[in-house]
Amino acid sequence: MSSYACPECNQEWNGYWCKPCNSKHFQNDFNNWTSGNDKTDKFIQDTQLNADKGWKVIEWIPYDRFKDVKQIGKGGFGTIYYARWIDGSIREWNIEYQRWRRYHKVEVALKKFDNFVNFNDVLNEMSIHLKARTEYVSIKFYGITQDPETHSYMMVLLYAKDGNLREYLKINIINWWIDGSIREWNIEYQRWRRYHKVEVALKKFDNFVNFNDVLNEMSIHLKARTEYVSIKFYGITQDPETHSYMMVLLYAKDGNLREYLKINIINWS
């Protein structure tokens, strides 16, 4: 057995996560939990079957597995609670005891979706989070739980003490920009030729009381942009309900979001 063979199946592995073995461990447990909703169950199961690394797994976490729950934030994005996760996140399979070895003392942020009426919107938001994660973006998405009082689903995220989480949660990644961004002038038709199907992130300024602060933040973004930092700032729109202005930014699936968060730390701390 080489040092690169999984101790369970003896197949080649990366040294810490054997996808075939761990998929089976998850699958064997499917009958032992339910979120109470088929779509949510399927959503969680899919991440468990397809994860090729431990941090890609999300779990159904019953609400009673949290303690010291307290509200820490509220805004257009929803309500955020701080909590301690009693069991902690999955680390690796313990062959001897046939159960997951876990990281202990995990502090989490629970995100409740106040403004979503439609359950599909909640699932959509969660899958966007899954897609936006990379190994280096430090906002871990651990799983889903349910508020026992309102029965609304909540995302379980890493609780980050610095500005990262707060800023991250303010970004509402939602939309396709119908027209798309400007590419070049079309001489024949005398109008702008545009890139189509541009996926954008809309960033709300819930916490700014002063409108000058909003403008200031936007000019910091303009200054912080370079040709190489690819978080594009496309424009400004307005939330029709709250009338607050929103920045229209490129929605980036890869590490670009990390760069974006770094910019926030530098300028806002």
Ligand SMILES: [Zn+2]
């Ligand atoms: Zn294996």
